[in-house]
Structure formats: C-alpha cells, structure tokens
Amino acid sequence: MSELQQIANELRGIAIELSFKGRTPHLGSSLSCADIIAALYWEILDINPQNPEEPQQDRFILSKGHAVTTLYAALAKKGYFPVEELSTYVEADSRLPEHPIPGCIPGIDLATGSLGHGLSVAVGMALANRIQKLDNRVFTLLSDGECNEGSIWEAAMFAPTHKLGNLCAIVDFNKWQATGRSQEVMSLEPLEKKFESFGWNTYRIDGHSFDELLSALRKCESSQETPTAIIADTVKGKGVSFMEDDNNWHYRIPTKEEVELAKRELGLITLNS
Numbered sequence: 001m002s003e004l005q006q007i008a009n010e011l012r013g014i015a016i017e018l019s020f021k022g023r024t025p026h027l028g029s030s031l032s033c034a035d036i037i038a039a040l041y042w043e044i045l046d047i048n049p050q051n052p053e054e055p056q057q058d059r060f061i062l063s064k065g066h067a068v069t070t071l072y073a074a075l076a077k078k079g080y081f082p083v084e085e086l087s088t089y090v091e092a093d094s095r096l097p098e099h100p101i102p103g104c105i106p107g108i109d110l111a112t113g114s115l116g117h118g119l120s121v122a123v124g125m126a127l128a129n130r131i132q133k134l135d136n137r138v139f140t141l142l143s144d145g146e147c148n149e150g151s152i153w154e155a156a157m158f159a160p161t162h163k164l165g166n167l168c169a170i171v172d173f174n175k176w177q178a179t180g181r182s183q184e185v186m187s188l189e190p191l192e193k194k195f196e197s198f199g200w201n202t203y204r205i206d207g208h209s210f211d212e213l214l215s216a217l218r219k220c221e222s223s224q225e226t227p228t229a230i231i232a233d234t235v236k237g238k239g240v241s242f243m244e245d246d247n248n249w250h251y252r253i254p255t256k257e258e259v260e261l262a263k264r265e266l267g268l269i270t271l272n273s
C-alpha cells in the first residue's frame with residue numbers, strides 16, 4: 001500500500017469513528033472523497049497550517065460540506081488543530097460541528113453544507129487573488145448531486161470569462177445523491193463535456209487512482225488563463241466492502257461491530273488486536 005493510500009485509509013478510519021461517536025450521517029460521502037482529500041493535502045496544496053491566515057497560500061473549499069469528517073481528519077493530521085480534539089466532534093461547544101463553519105477551527109474558509117455555493121465563492125476567491133496579484137490557487141470539491149444546482153453553472157460560466165487559471169474544481173462523481181442514482185434524478189452526463197463547452201480545461205479520471213489524481217491536479221497552474229475541472233469517478237463508501245456503492249450509507253450510522261470490521265478492512269486494526 002502506498003503512503004498516500006495509507007493516509008487516505010487513516011482519514012477513512014477517523015471518519016468512520018466520528019460518524020459512530022457523533023451519530024452523524026453522510027459516511028458514504030466522506031469515504032468517496034478520502035483519496036481526493038489525501039492527494040490534495042499531502043501532495044498538492046501549498047499551505048501553512050501554522051499560519052492559516054497568511055494570504056500567500058493555496059485555499060481549499062469543501063463545497064460538499066456534509067463530508068466534513070474526512071476534512072476534519074486531514075486538518076487534524078496536518079496540524080491545524082490537535083488530533084485529540086477530534087474526540088469532541090459535535091459535542092456542545094465543540095469546535096467541530098456537523099458541517100464546516102469558519103472561525104471554529106483554522107483551515108475552514110467557508111460555511112458549507114447548504115450545497116451549491118462552494119464554486120461561486122471559490123471563483124470569487126480566485127478572482128480576488130488575481131486582482132491582488134497573488135499566485136496562490138483555489139481548489140474546491142463538489143459532489144455530483146450538487147452539480148444539479150443552477151448556481152454551479154453560473155460560476156462555471158464566470159470562471160473562464162475572467163481567465164481564472166488559478167481555480168480548480170473537482171467533482172466527486174460517486175453517482176449517488178441522497179435519495180437515488182444521480183443519473184435518474186437529473187442526468188449530468190457527459191459532465192466533462194459540459195465543463196469543456198463552458199471553457200474549462202477538463203479531465204475525467206479514476207478518483208481512487210493517486211497517479212491519475214496527482215497528474216490531473218498538477219495541471220492546475222496559477223499562471224494559466226483557463227480554469228481546471230476534474231471529474232473524478234468515485235465509489236460512494238469506498239474502502240469498506242459492505243459500504244461500497246450502497247447508498248444506505250448516505251444516512252446509516254455504523255454499529256460498534258461495523259466500525260471494527262471497517263477498520264480491519266482498511267488495514268487499521270490487525271486481526272489479532
């Protein structure tokens with residue numbers, strides 16, 4: 001297992017524990033994007049966790065805010081806040097609410113959870129960087145169901161018009177939304193062609209292949225004039241056999257036994273432990 005895969009699985013393990021402890025849903029959503037978040041935070045983002053307010057660094061907006069447990073896991077492991085604080089998740093007065101809120105922990109720039117807003121704000125941040133001649137980039141992670149919202153396509157039209165080459169939108173295309181198959185609720189295909197026709201550099205990749213993820217993410221260069229869209233084909237619940245591609249895990253909370261089983265599958269607990 002590669003080091004990056006190991007990290008992604010650790011993020012998955014934390015997301016599973018948090019769902020169990022906090023009795024919060026959206027576990028399948030957190031698991032589908034763990035590889036994307038690991039690739040971003042460990043290989044791509046130029047960030048300074050010790051000084052998150054410093055303007056000269058890349059920014060990441062988790063537009064699909066309901067998957068925040070994976071982001072909390074990454075931010076803790078990266079040093080934005082103490083790992084021990086994860087145990088306070090969703091408790092009264094915790095800095096780790098069920099959806100991300102800026103001002104709670106460092107590293108969260110936008111309140112998300114109400115879907116459809118991340119790309120518009122990321123566009124604004126990228127434009128602000130361009131105006132201020134800052135060369136840092138803005139990345140945002142969208143979900144496929146979220147791409148049904150009109151606000152996404154307004155932002156998608158704006159970004160190429162204003163030559164926002166410092167912007168990268170990644171779609172965690174796990175083919176499910178809350179109540180059904182994305183294709184049946186409102187079809188997005190061919191999604192990469194839609195972004196392309198709006199003027200984006202577009203890549204369609206396997207969102208669980210680190211080679212493909214890193215190769216596509218590295219193509220977002222601040223010096224370019226064209227924004228980048230990465231359509232990442234993923235599996236909801238990825239990494240745990242009994243959660244994969246089963247949309248019950250959009251809402252279901254694991255039992256203690258399921259937590260143990262899942263962590264074993266992820267290589268986080270040996271059979272003897």
Ligand SMILES: Cc1ncc(C[n+]2csc(CCOP(=O)(O)OP(=O)(O)O)c2C)c(N)n1
Pocket residue numbers: 028029032064066113114115116143144145146172174176177178182236250
């Ligand atoms: C504006 C808005 N409407 C409804 C919801 C409730 N909700 C939470 S997750 C979700 C859909 C999840 O599907 P998708 O966006 O594809 O993300 P996934 O969980 O599959 O990664 C919905 C409708 C919301 N968060 N925001």
